[in-house]
Amino acid sequence: MGYNFAFEVDKTARQTPDKTAVYCVREYGEIEQLSYDELRRRSNQLARALMTNGIHKGSRVLVLLPKGMEPYIVYLALLKTGATVMPGSEMLRSSDIRYRVHHAGATAVIAHHTLTGEVDDSRVDCPTLTHFYSVGSDVRGWTTLASLVRDVSDADLSMETEDSDIAFLSYTSGTTGGPKGVVHRYAWPREHLAVAGTYWFDAKPTDIAWATAGPGWAKWVWSPFVSILGNGATAFVYKGRFQPDTYLQLMQDHRVSLLCATPTEYRLMAKVRDISKYQIALRSACSAGEPLNREVIDTFARQFQITVRDGYGQTENSLLVGTLRDMEVRAGSMGKPFPGTRVSIVDDDGHPLAVGEIGHIAVHKTHPTLFQGYLDDEERTRRAYRGEWYVTGDKGRVDEDGYFWFEGRSDDIIISAGYTIGPFEVEDALVKHPKVAECAVVASPDAERGHIVKAFVILRNPDDAEDQNIVAELQEHVKRTTAPYKYPRAIVFVDSLPKTNSGKIRRIELRQMEESAAASFEG
Known part of the structure; x- marks a missing residue:
């Protein structure tokens, strides 16, 4: 039997059943909590219900959910069935949904009741879609998950999955043509946790960890989902809109100890005029998505005595380069490749370049978190490689101490x-x-x-x-x-x-x- 992340989370639930797994704050202050044992039982219940209704190993299921407790339950349940999760942003429109369903041959969709309209606009053009499940209020033509799980057992179940089975199918934009379907196998969370999900994100069981990415993005799978639950921490979720002063207040009020946010969020928080009034006790902070500037790093160090650590990765892999805890921070640098991983700067032919030379940021084909390829697109997959190296599409350089520096996109993304x-x-x-x-x-x-x-x-x-x-x-x-x-x-x-x-x-x-x-x- 291969690795299955959902069953690994169940082990944590048995060891610490009453520990809070998800701590969710609504925009107007209401709080919802879900213990690890509740998460285990509710995902068991949903997995059994879905299997009874035709979702099975290999089924491809599009998930359209906003931030909240539901994505954690749904993702774990789908993994327990052996299905393939297709993360979808709540901002997708009918044309985006239609493309993904057609491309992947998706047979089911799980959507928040506020997002079902975009799916309904695509129904007639998506004959493979036969299962429609909604979260929240009743929607005509949809089955609510609440009604689906009624009277269903929450006992543990066992689904055999292989490491090579497709766990996640995420779509990422291309310079030409439609988005690319990025294939990650069931073993991917294990490899992500082995290095990036533990030593860079740095979640501990004692942490209230806030990773601000929303469901539908690969970054949500990386941190809010795999890195937090995989390390037995508590996932903090805010269901409101981003406001820099609100984020600072939330961290103070709910004693958030670990933060992972985008550079844009950090930049705007750093510009809050009365930032010094907030009493924040962060133990660790990190950022990814684009280069982090010196102003942000200096402001957080001065105001909160915390060093914001940068990192670099892609939907096609995981975090590849980062500033780990206790590593010297060099503002503007992405950090260094993780120990035991092969990341390099190569030329157009895939040959490693010398220190200081600008070239393609590349990952060796043996890297454990590297994707399995673009779904049904051998040509795009082939073009992504230069010899033994997968080329990320970004340009960079490495200095004499092994720090990587981002120089820009090598394409039009x-x-x-x-x-x-x-x-x-x-x-x-x-x-x-x-x-x-x-x-x-x-x-x-x-x-x-x-x-x-x-x-x-x-x-x-x-x-x-x-x-x-x-x-x-x-x-x-x-x-x-x-x-x-x-x-x-x-x-x-x-x-x-x-x-x-x-x-x-x-x-x-x-x-x-x-x-x-x-x-x-x-x-």
Whole structure:
């Protein structure tokens, strides 16, 4: 029998049944708690109910849930059935859902009652979907999980899974075409916990650990789910919107001891004017998603006597490079590869480069947390490798002491406030608007978010550019067409776009123009 993370969590439940596994605070202060034993029994109950209703080993299930206790129960239950979990952001729209269902051949969806409408808009085009389960209020045409588990036993069950079975199928944006389905096997949580999930995230059984990532993202699987439950800690969950002063107050009031947040969240918290009034007792703090700047590190060290440690990873693997506890922090550096792992800087042919040379950040094919490939896409998988090295798509360098430094994307992917956004998806949404003839989307440097999505748009009728509402109109159109976080925060109207002789848009010219403009402004 192979490794199954859900059954490992059950072991913790038997050892410390009354320990709080999930501590959830609603926006207006109400608190919900779930013990490890309750988590074990409720996930058992749901797993049995799902298996009775046709969810079995190998079933692919799209999960669309916001932050709360439910994702923990649902994910563990699905793993106990041997199914494949397809994390989905609550911001996905019907076109995103349709693509994922078609691509993966998903047969079931579990969605919060507020998110079922987007699925319903896709139903007629998704014949493989035969099971529709909702969380929360009753929805016509959906079966609530509450009714599904009624009178079902919560006794332990045993499902044999192999290490090579697909546990998670996460989708990540590509520069061309639709999102890529990233395949991770059932053994992945074991390997993640062995190094990154323990020595970088650093959760202890005594911690109230707050990892701010939301369900639907690979980072939620990394930290709020695997790293916290896998180390027997308590997962702190806040169901409200991000406000920097609210986050600081929550950490004070609920005695959060471990924080993992995005650099954007840290930056905005560091800018709170009266930050010194908060009495926060963090034992450990870390960040990932984009480079962390010196101002944030200095502010948290000065105000809370805590060093915020940076880290670097991808949906395709796990955290690869990081500043571990007791390691010297070098502001702006991602840290070092974890002991026993092979991460390097390579050239276009996959040959390791010398100290200080800029090249591709690459992971050796033997790395234990490396994905198994892109689902049903051998060509994309093959293109991701240079010889024995998987190339992340990022450029970097390594200094004489082995610290890695991020130098930028080697493709057109946009990372904004920790979100990974493919320009193709935004462009595809924009050109569906009747007033848009052509467009190009690139990353534009931004002080708070690292980068924002910026669109260069050619209108069918140039006079429409005089309409003072046109920018907001296009932004709202993108929000409705695809996930809202992808919308262009800046739009400029142009007469032409830079192109190659074959007619391909040269986004690199637009990116360089944005970077030069930002550098000139800073200068």
